[in-house]
Amino acid sequence: xxxxxxxxxxxxxxxxxxxxxxxxxxxxxxxxxxxxxxxxxxxxxxxxxxxxxxxxxxxxxxxxxxxxxxxxxxxxxxxxxxxxxxxxxxxxxxxxxxxxxxxxxxxxxxxxxxxxxxxxxxxxxxxxxxxxxxxxxxxxxxxxxxxxxxxxxxxxxxxxxxxxxxxxxxxxxxxxxxxxxxxxxxxxxxxxxxxxxxxxxxxxxxxxxxxxxxxxxxxxxxxxxxxxx
Amino acid sequence: xxxxxxxxxxxxxxxxxxxxxxxxxxxxxxxxxxxxxxxxxxxxxxxxxxxxxxxxxxxxxxxxxxxxxxxxxxxxxxxxxxxxxxxxxxxxxxxxxxxxxxxxxxxxxxxxxxxxxxxxxxxxxxxxxxxxxxxxxxxxxxxxxxxxxxxxxxxxxxxxxxxxxxxxxxxxxxxxxxxxxxxxxxxxxxxxxxxxxxxxxxxxxxxxxxxxxxxxxxxxxxxxxxxxxxxxxxxxxxxxxxxxxxxxxxxxxxxxxxxxxxxxxxxxxxxxxxxxxxxxxxxxxxxxxxxxxxxxxxxxxxxx
Numbered sequence: 001x002x003x004x005x006x007x008x009x010x011x012x013x014x015x016x017x018x019x020x021x022x023x024x025x026x027x028x029x030x031x032x033x034x035x036x037x038x039x040x041x042x043x044x045x046x047x048x049x050x051x052x053x054x055x056x057x058x059x060x061x062x063x064x065x066x067x068x069x070x071x072x073x074x075x076x077x078x079x080x081x082x083x084x085x086x087x088x089x090x091x092x093x094x095x096x097x098x099x100x101x102x103x104x105x106x107x108x109x110x111x112x113x114x115x116x117x118x119x120x121x122x123x124x125x126x127x128x129x130x131x132x133x134x135x136x137x138x139x140x141x142x143x144x145x146x147x148x149x150x151x152x153x154x155x156x157x158x159x160x161x162x163x164x165x166x167x168x169x170x171x172x173x174x175x176x177x178x179x180x181x182x183x184x185x186x187x188x189x190x191x192x193x194x195x196x197x198x199x200x201x202x203x204x205x206x207x208x209x210x211x212x213x214x215x216x217x218x219x220x221x222x223x224x225x226x227x228x229x
Numbered sequence: 230x231x232x233x234x235x236x237x238x239x240x241x242x243x244x245x246x247x248x249x250x251x252x253x254x255x256x257x258x259x260x261x262x263x264x265x266x267x268x269x270x271x272x273x274x275x276x277x278x279x280x281x282x283x284x285x286x287x288x289x290x291x292x293x294x295x296x297x298x299x300x301x302x303x304x305x306x307x308x309x310x311x312x313x314x315x316x317x318x319x320x321x322x323x324x325x326x327x328x329x330x331x332x333x334x335x336x337x338x339x340x341x342x343x344x345x346x347x348x349x350x351x352x353x354x355x356x357x358x359x360x361x362x363x364x365x366x367x368x369x370x371x372x373x374x375x376x377x378x379x380x381x382x383x384x385x386x387x388x389x390x391x392x393x394x395x396x397x398x399x400x401x402x403x404x405x406x407x408x409x410x411x412x413x414x415x416x417x418x419x420x421x422x423x424x425x426x427x428x429x430x431x432x433x434x435x436x437x438x439x440x441x442x443x444x445x446x447x448x449x450x451x452x453x454x455x456x457x458x459x460x461x462x463x464x465x466x467x468x469x470x471x472x473x474x475x476x477x478x479x480x481x482x483x484x485x486x487x488x489x490x491x492x493x494x495x496x497x498x499x500x501x502x503x504x505x506x507x508x509x510x511x512x513x514x515x516x517x518x519x520x521x522x523x524x525x526x527x528x529x530x531x532x533x
Contacts (some may be wrong), residue, residue, distance in 0.1 A: 050446075073451065075448075076449060080448035081448075090446075092440060106234050107234070107444045107447060107453060108450075108453075109453070151447070
């Protein structure tokens with residue numbers, strides 16, 4: 001589903017590589033944690049998959065497509081197969097929950113009938129049924145993140161990328177979010193989650209890829225956050 | 230569904246930046262009006278030039294008993310043989326228009342003289358025999374007089390060729406200056422309008438950066454993201470261009486058709502034909518002026 005072949009990324013004007021000769025393969029339906037300190041290359045890794053960045057060397061494949069050879073006008077259709085969730089939720093404050101999720105479908109040209117059918121379904125799935133008319137500022141942090149997950153998942157993407165999705169949430173709320181991501185993963189969606197949250201990684205016992213200074217220093221199935229613990 | 234969303238976004242953008250939208254419309258209005266006025270002025274100069282050019286002639290004065298010249302035998306008129314050579318030289322010159330050589334004899338010259346100096350003490354001072362014969366020459370392009378002048382100036386029997394250079398050169402340079410001045414002034418104003426559109430779009434894009442970020446994230450096409458911006462600027466431009474077209478029409482009607490045409494009938498004046506062409510040009514330039522800066526500005530925000 002996602003494959004990195006000898007991928008290096010050097011930012012313009014910097015000598016040090018943000019990613020150096022990374023080889024990783026993530027299969028369909030896997031749940032993968034991406035761990036490492038700040039500046040270890042996690043964000044670069046995720047942005048390469050979204051093709052917000054291009055690799056300096058090597059090839060990145062997403063859903064069988066070589067992103068280096070992908071025309072820029074085809075990038076939008078590639079991104080429709082990837083859902084993305086961020087630490088800061090990135091909701092539109094002047095739209096309701098329903099409108100926020102519907103927005104993702106409107107802008108890729110889905111019909112109103114489809115939107116009105118699919119959006120309540122996905123709100124139900126993330127546990128927000130009955131809250132479609134609320135605005136983001138009327139919701140708790142955990143609920144806002146559920147809206148963001150609903151928006152990322154509403155188009156049934158093959159891959160869900162989550163960049164520190166529990167970074168702004170308390171531990172109890174985080175558990176709820178992780179259960180939701182786990183449920184989405186069980187529906188055969190590949191989930192790739194970058195995190196600092198040691199407890200979550202240790203509890204979930206999923207595959208762990210650790211980056212340090214741009215290098216993959218560990219790739220362990222059913223792993224924990226660090227060797228020490 | 231798609232289109233409704235796009236129009237809603239464009240409308241929201243126009244309302245959100247109401248003051249900027251108004252500023253763009255007013256700038257467009259003024260600069261496009263001036264641009265159109267420049268076009269019309271150019272047309273008018275062209276028409277006036279054409280009409281005026283038709284009246285321009287070169288006069289080749291021939292030797293007579295009364296005047297002295299380098300190519301004249303003192304005290305004698307130009308001979309018939311000399312006149313034939315001069316006429317042939319003029320007629321064979323490619324810059325002289327066909328049938329454009331007219332011979333004015335002493336009798337005609339005397340009549341012209343009497344007409345011009347009627348009631349003047351000079352009227353009775355000259356006799357018909359003292360008049361000067363001349364060739365009146367019409368040119369295809371009055372700017373190309375120099376070759377014609379030099380081809381006959383040294384022929385025997387030619388007393389003098391009226392030197393148009395001193396009269397025409399400053400005139401032509403003033404006309405050219407006027408035309409270029411109009412073009413440059415309107416070009417500068419149009420540049421200002423284009424920059425203002427670009428800035429307005431930049432503001433709108435900044436105000437909507439969250440939406441744009443999410444649209445890119447969920448895979449909205451570039452076309453879909455750009456279209457509201459494009460519509461927004463094209464709508465402002467069309468309103469500005471419409472006002473400019475109205476201003477031009479009003480200007481032509483009240484200043485030229487009602488006033489100038491009536492009081493100065495000796496000149497050719499532009500009419501509705503030229504006005505409609507200028508209005509069309511204003512419309513096209515207005516749309517380009519909206520589309521190009523918008524595409525340039527949004528490209529920056531849409532780079533994937």
